[in-house]
Amino acid sequence: MSRTRPLPLFSRKDRVRIAQVLVLALVLALLVPGRSSAAANLLSNGGLESVDATSFPVCWEKSGWGDSAHTFEVTHTAPHSGRNAMKITVSAISSGDRKAMMLENPSCAPNVTPGHQYDASVWYKTTTANTVMTVFRHDVAQGWVYWTDLATLPVTSAWTQKTVRTPAVPPNTDQIVWGVTIYGVGTLQTDDYALTDATQAAPGTSCSAGAACTAGAWQVMPFDSPVRGIHAVVLKNGDVLLVAGSGNDPDAFASGTFKTAVYRPSTGTFTNVATPADLFCAGHVQLSDGRVLIMGGNKDYPAADGSHGYKGLKDSYIFDPDTNAYQKVNDMSAGSWYPSATVMGNGDVIALGGLGEDSSGTVATQYFNAAQQRWLGIGEANQTWSFWGLYPSMILMQDGRLFYSGSHVFGNGLPGSGASIYHYGTGAITPVIGLQRKDERDQSMSVLLPPAQDQRVLTLGGGNIDSNPDASRLTDLIDLKQANPVYQPGPLLPTGKLTGGVPQTATQGKMYVSAVLLPDGKVFETGGGLHNRADPVYEASMFDPVTNKFTAGMATDPVPRTYHSSAFLLPDGRVMAVGNNPGDGSFDMRISVYSPPYLFKGGRPQILTVATRQWAYGSTNQITVDGPITRAALIRPEAVTHSSDPNQRYVDLPMSVSGTTVGLNLTSNPNLAPPGWYMLFVTGANGVPSVAQWVHVG
Structure with missing residues (x-):
């Protein structure tokens, strides 16, 4: 240059x-x-x-x-x-x-x-x-x-x-x-x-960045997003796909104004993308080749006379980050507004739940065959004719089954225990007990904790937009390796402050919460609100899966982040946050970026070479680094909306070290690391992670 x-x-x-x-x-x-x-x-x-x-x-x-x-x-x-x-x-x-x-x-x-x-x-x-x-x-x-x-x-x-x-x-x-x-x-x-x-540095510390050494620091970007960031997908090239569709704006829907933009964090620039349909409240997931499968969306807003509610589209598209363009694929077998999307160990995708073309709940199991690049017909996919709710969190387990964690959107949870395990091949649905207040887990968030090999899920917070109680501080933990997994109560979410700096009470929590897996193996919890589309909660914490404890007092996003907000990991180890759509219909277009405490603790290790970007299951893959490292991991890039990304996962890479040459051992089980592009991070002896290198698994 x-x-x-x-x-x-x-x-x-x-x-x-x-x-x-x-x-x-x-x-x-x-x-x-x-x-x-x-x-x-x-x-x-x-x-x-x-x-x-x-x-x-x-x-x-x-x-x-x-x-x-x-x-x-x-x-x-x-x-x-x-x-x-x-x-x-x-x-x-x-x-x-x-x-x-x-x-x-x-x-x-x-x-x-x-x-x-x-x-x-x-x-x-x-x-x-x-x-x-x-x-x-x-x-x-x-x-x-x-x-x-x-x-x-x-x-x-x-x-x-x-x-x-x-x-x-x-x-x-x-x-x-x-x-x-x-x-x-x-x-x-x-x-x-x-x-x-x-x-x-302050006296008695080894870090000169003050409070950022322990709390991290937020920066609000000096520019706004050109689109409402309702859906956010981190692409295989490090850019971020922001999808609004009509953006929860009936006037934009009526005029056919549908929006998408690609944000490049390295330059702070945006590229507007022609959007073929109202992809507002669609589902999305990365395919194994790094393209993004987007399913469903909004066919219509509720009628003024109450004759119908939201209607789901059958349409489906693939977004290609190499061309920044959408390509139509065949329609789904049923309309889908708020569907889940989970990638399987063979690269196929299962979509469940949402609302259909007639505003009723979609009971079809919809299956995208990756090899054929098409949605199977209603009679080709295995059916249970079960309604899974809206944005049901369906997490792939190591044995190929799906864990419905109980996290969902809009109102009560499903009848019964509120969580279950689903076997696509047999159609068996097994209840899972122990989820606390299962009817107040609306817009809670569930994550497969680091590392994926441990098969532990954390579910955080939640509320109920219909009964609208104070959102809860509840968390629940489950070990899916057990023969009969049962949720156990986890530590309470820390309390923060409401709009205007008013402290929360000891019993108040938050819905619309975001949880982000970090390269050092911790989970950053941020954003949320106390009530339905109201009362932002300014609180952030760090959860350690080793100790099962939250560290309170992380720096808080200056921008309120409630309904239609998301937070997600960038390849440079920072966390980006977008969106906020309160009850008055406004939308906050500001972008915030969080630098975790590890970015204030010294030099970053450098991945100097990656012998091959194509990693086979069960393989050992050579890299060289510029100094001692203590861990290595693959993190699947996020595709998040409405406090939901069931595909987020952190895959541990056991190391064979010879000086600055390191062999990284990838699992042989594709259910632990479904095929696709991953961010490869290494962490130095000082606890600071590298910037990610991209590798392809499968």
Whole structure:
């Protein structure tokens, strides 16, 4: 990539300006003590050692602009340390510069905190004084922009270290990259780059980010979503599909205004997508090839005279992230408004529940055959003629059966115990007992806890839009490995504050809750409301499946998140939240992003290579990393709406470690990791996860 910046240090005015910046930086350095020399290096591959004899170093790129005769070289002759250094030779130049720069992507660019200062360090040799340390920053609204030149490097024939403290990081900046620029005739060699947080930690702590060290931090993006984010799907390329359809707006439905957008978190940009039907309150799930199967949607809003309620569409489409376009597939056998969608171990999809074309409950079992790329006819799929409710949470078990957790939408739970196990092959439905207040689990959320191999499900919160009691703090846990699984009461959700800062009482909980599986094996719980489309609850906590306890006091989203809200994991380890549709019909278009506490605890491990992106069941897959790691896992990208994503799962990868080469052992059971694209995370010895790499299972 060619990056441009102001021409360095040519005029007296520029020299004065830079001198002022450096004096200011020196003053700030004296006022803000730095960390010790043991501070974590936030750079990926700062030593340039992850390269073979011919490749350019991982996380670095050849960059520059203008007209010059130049060469880039990875030299193995007398580097400062290790095997490699970078060498740039400029033999003639009429304009511009050349530089070896860090890659501007989430995996390589170090995360920074606004207001903090950082010590940038490099070992170098140069034959020309036309050499300067150049920094770019990622602004969440503008993307990557030039920030500043830190210092001019004096000529030296011996390896010399230069360390400069940056100015305070500007607001809305989440990452920076930097390198050394040469803009005159000569030769520049560099090695052993480092970046450390120079902002002083609070006394008695090892983290300088204050409350964020234990609570994490939210950032509301300085732009709005162009669509109502009622459905959110993380795509195989890291983008986010936001589907509104008519967006719960009868006027938009009447005018045929249906909306979809693709959001790119790395740049903060949106792409509008032509939407073929009202996919409002459809079902969705990723197919094994990474395309998104979308089923059903809204055929009609309720009639003013009460003659009918919402009606479900039979239509079904596949969204392709490679083309950002929908493709029609054959119709379902019955209308589906609020259907579930669960991918099976063979890649097929089962859809259950929802409302049909006549507003009555859909009792058909609808089955998408992945090999044939079509919905089976009503007589081809096995039928029980059972109504499973609206958005019933149907979680695939390790033996291929489906666990209906009792989480649902709109009113009471199903008759009986409120939870059950369903065998598609035989049609058997076995009640599961123990679910507390099964008629007050409307818009609760259920997740298969990390790791999927443990087969434990957590169900959180809930209420009832009809009777409209205070939503509950109840949670329930179940071990599906047992011969006769039974729900057991879990710890109560922590209490928070209501709109206006009024504390909740000890008995009040929340519905519309979101639960997100994180790379460190914990579950982040956020968002919700006390009543039907009203009274947002500002509370967030972290659930640890090892201890079965919540840690209260996580940072709370400044934006209310109740009905039609979602939260989901991004490949860079952050959590994104969208939506809020209160009873007055308004819709909050703001986007929030949460950085969990682990992103404030030092450098991130780097996955340097993945031997193959195609992983077979039962295989061992080689990766290389840049340092010690303690765990590795696959996380299935989310497809979430209405506090429901039954396909969310965290698959543990037992490791075989030989230095920085790691063998990751994938389960042989496709019911634990249904075929598809997954985010591969590794976690360092400091508890910080990498940015994900994408691999395909199956």
